[in-house]
Amino acid sequence: MSDVGGTRGGIAPWGELVSAALLGTDRRAPDVPVRAGQEPAAALLDAAAVSTVRRRAGLRPAPAAERPAPAPPDPRPELPDAARRRLALLLADRGGHGGSRRGATPDLMELLPQWLAAAGEKGYRAPAALLPALLDAARARTDLRPAALALAGPRALWLARLNDDWKFALRGIGGAAAILARGDQEAVRRLWEEGLFAERVALLSATRRLDPAAGLALLTSTWPTERAEDRLMFLDSLREGLSAADEPFLEKALSDRSRNVRATAAELLSALPGSALATRMAERAAACLQLADGPVVVAEPPEACDAGMERDGLVAKAPAGRGERAWWLAQLLESAPLGAWSERLGGRGPAEIVALPVADGRRTEVHDAWCRAAVRQRDTAWARALLGKPSAAADRLTPIPGSDPVRAESSAAEAGSSRDTAKLLGVLPAEERAAWVAEFIASHGLSDAFRLLGVCAVPWTEPLGTAVVDALDIARDAGSYPWSFSGVMGLAERCLDPAAADRLDKLTARGDEPEDGSPGADGYWSEAFQRLVGTLRLRATMHAELAGQPTRPAGAESRVLGAAP
Structure with missing residues (x-):
């Protein structure tokens, strides 16, 4: 029963009612009954209500869909009553407080991540009645998803299969973690071979956290058939649990046809001070730095970037405004094991080496390269030495645009410094x-x-x-x-x-x-x-x-x- 073809019972076709509602009754008057004294807009709404009832009444009954299987049980303890009410309040305040002036009221939505983390640490499960609101919040804010899905548990995945708005739960960390928790190796294999790219990245990352060797085996099983852009993201997942056991695979990746994949493989190998690549880089870097009388460190950049250096991750072409030889030197220094410098520079420790003067105004570029090496190799002693005393550190900070509305630039006494003090601090x-x-x-x-x-x-x-x-x-x-x-x-x-x-x-x-x-x-x-x-x-x-x-x-x-x- 459709009224699309024309007017029935004094009610205009549905399409005309919609057009009048969109354009306004002042611009388009629909053919609908109007009672005495009634506004055209009110008459339009009455007609729409009648038409809606008619359209629904005209639907033919269809076979009932198969009833979904019951939601899986979640044996974790329920939240205390006060905490359950608190979660409801936090989820109800999802709108937050916009604008630069927020008044004296706490921003509840900004406290939701902390609440989720604390509830997860205590092993609680989310109340069933709040699961839809929790999934809606996680859909709107990707930073909430890991903690929200962990609190929601297996019932979140059950709901996500019934509502397309929550499909992210099936592709995110929660889906991969749930499969691994069950120990279903066939499901792992199927997801890795048939899943969406985001699902596969989440699965590889979760597997590496639990069992680095199993994660590497998963990656090697399909590596030759992966696209270059996918290989790059998968390779980056090896940072989780990186160890000497990954070296043979990474060495092979140095010959990959993608330059970005080769560069990432070289970076990961240089983070392993005992790797063959790190040894090669140490030999090259040692030829560029020596200790002269004074004592003073003399830096002599390499004359060329040969094929072996490029295979080991050095980028031959320097960025605009950067000298090629200085560019090669910086890459060598940041890739060489920091532990090799003590023997090379007179048996000195990191603090003594950092205190040495560097000839020809190269102190900034040498120290910046060592900073990147300390971050990459997670070397606490070198990070401590390069940070120096906090009272003098402001002169060495790098301007980070947008890092704080207070000031968009800093007074970098060491002109051209590219060190990231925050990353260096993260090593301590x-x-x-x-x-x-x-x-x-x-x-x-x-x-x-x-x-x-x-x-x-x-x-x-x-x-x-x-x-x-x-x-x-x-x-x-x-x-x-x-x-x-x-x-x-x-x-x-x-x-x-x-x-x-x-x-x-x-x-x-x-x-x-x-x-x-x-x-x-x-x-x-x-x-x-x-x-x-x-x-x-x-x-x-x-x-x-x-x-x-x-x-x-x-x-x-x-x-x-x-x-x-």
Whole structure:
């Protein structure tokens, strides 16, 4: 029964009703009955309602679809009641707070990743009633997916097979992890040979985490038939669990027809100081650096980039504005094992070598190459030596565009430096890393600290948290606006130890405006610190709820924190 062909019972065809609704009844008046005093738009809606009922009533019954199999059981414990209500509140606040000024209210959506991680650590399962909202949140934010799918468990995969909006769960980490957890080798083989590219990358990465040898065997089984762009991504997955057992495969990859695959294989081999490639690079690099009287390091770049060097990953053509020989030298130094330099440079340790002067103004390029080598080889002693004292480090930081809204550039005394201090810091143990950044902030403030804070473990140590808060308070006294430090303030909300909330209460009060300060800045700072303190207390409440502990925020505090009733 269709009314497409013409008017039936005084109701215009469905297509005409839709056109009138889109264009407006002022521009197109549909042929529908209009009661006395009724607006044309209301008459259009009435006609649409009648037409909809008619169209549905005209459908012929069809055989019932096969009922889906029951959802698999999830034996993990249920969330405590307060934590379940908290999750519902966090998922309901998915809209977040847009704009640069957020007021004093905590941003619940930004706390959802921490909540998911904490719930996962305790081994809880997501409530069945909240699974759709949890999957919707994970669909909207890819950073939530691993933790959200882990909390949702096997029922998320069951739901994803019934709703195309959630198909990502079948292709993501959750799908691969579930197959591996079952130990279904046939399913692993089938997914690897027949799955989508994203599914195969997730499967290879998950396999490497569990069993590096099994991951390598999976990759080698289809390597000759893979496309070059796929081989590159698969090869990059070998970073997980990289060891000497991967060397034979990587050596073969040095002869790959794709230049990018060869370069990635060479980079991975150079991260293995005992590999044959690392030995070859050490011999080449040793010919380029020597210790002259003074003592002083003399760097002599290679005269040419031969075929053997290119096979081992060196790129012959230098980037625009870079000398070819200097380019070759930098690549050799970053690929050579750092442990070889002690014998080559008079038995000195990393700190002594870094302190040596370098002739002909090559100090920056030599040290930058060593920085990249330290990151690649995860060499703590060299990273520590190259970082040096935090009080002097600001002069060596590299400008990272967009790293923090405070300042888009830094005063790099070593002109042309390309070192990444944040990556270098990531090589240090967590406590030492936090202490270094705390001292850096105490000496230089927050202008260059955003990326450095991003590599520090959460929650921040007490000295680091104190240094950040003190620097924010100094910026407040200087009369600037708080949104100039929005990046650091956002990190503080997520990373400060919640126990610091009571100590920060005094910062929420409004003070006197500095004479040369920005108008109204102190009020905005008071609001920002209120949000910071409120967020910290909310985080403490969340952890208590997950632990099943009683929480009783009262009055105004309950309204600010969005406490679960």
